Amino acid sequence: GQQLNQSPQSMFIQEGEDVSMNCTSSSIFNTWLWYKQDPGEGPVLLIALYKAGELTSNGRLTAQFGITRKDSFLNISASIPSDVGIYFCAGISNSGYALNFGKGTSLLVTP
Amino acid sequence: KAGVTQTPRYLIKTRGQQVTLSCSPISGHRSVSWYQQTPGQGLQFLFEYFSETQRNKGNFPGRFSGRQFSNSRSEMNVSTLELGDSALYLCASSLAGSGGALRETQYFGPGTRLLVL
Numbered sequence: 001g002q003q004l005n006q007s008p009q010s011m012f013i014q015e016g017e018d019v020s021m022n023c024t025s026s027s028i029f030n031t032w033l034w035y036k037q038d039p040g041e042g043p044v045l046l047i048a049l050y051k052a053g054e055l056t057s058n059g060r061l062t063a064q065f066g067i068t069r070k071d072s073f074l075n076i077s078a079s080i081p082s083d084v085g086i087y088f089c090a091g092i093s094n095s096g097y098a099l100n101f102g103k104g105t106s107l108l109v110t111p
Numbered sequence: 112k113a114g115v116t117q118t119p120r121y122l123i124k125t126r127g128q129q130v131t132l133s134c135s136p137i138s139g140h141r142s143v144s145w146y147q148q149t150p151g152q153g154l155q156f157l158f159e160y161f162s163e164t165q166r167n168k169g170n171f172p173g174r175f176s177g178r179q180f181s182n183s184r185s186e187m188n189v190s191t192l193e194l195g196d197s198a199l200y201l202c203a204s205s206l207a208g209s210g211g212a213l214r215e216t217q218y219f220g221p222g223t224r225l226l227v228l
Contacts, residue, residue, distance in 0.1 A: 042201050042219035098156040098167050
């Protein structure tokens with residue numbers, strides 16, 4: 001599978017700040033997914049995007065499916081300590097069923 | 112609705128042994144995918160099963176194999192374990208079948224952490 005370019009690699013922020021991370025690919029994807037993984041656990045689906053240009057929110061989280069279908073971003077507003085974890089983007093291309101993952105963004109939030 | 116379950120959660124084996132991991136998908140989900148997660152390589156796709164057939168396969172050696180049963184439960188087997196096989200093995204399920212992207216969205220289990228000594 002193809003490795004997506006996810007940035008930043010890590011973020012260290014204060015509680016209450018907004019966070020933005022993004023993923024880019026050289027290939028077109030039909031679906032973009034954002035997951036959060038806590039230590040020792042499996043990734044939990046946060047937001048799923050199925051259409052180019054789509055903007056979807058889930059509480060304090062907002063994600064967008066890039067219009068070129070080669071990128072996506074995730075924003076977290078007013079971060080809280082429980083937002084700590086690793087956030088992964090994943091894409092599904094038209095030609096396959098496997099998820100192509102980014103390397104993850106490690107988020108640390110200080111009170 | 113219960114989520115994806117994986118057993119065992121933790122496993123310690125020695126080099127040369129073989130191991131079988133089990134995954135029960137969300138009820139009604141027909142596709143099961145397996146991933147290996149390591150700090151160095153991140154999340155890598157192993158294979159995907161749908162209706163008891165391997166539908167997609169990643170770039171892993173033949174020591175890694177799997178199967179799916181008629182109730183959609185899946186097992187993954189690794190033979191002749193190597194130190195580098197130490198990883199978190201994740202299973203994910205999706206509705207799959209016809210119907211578009213929504214049915215391909217994958218939901219993960221908690222993983223099986225395998226340590227090879």
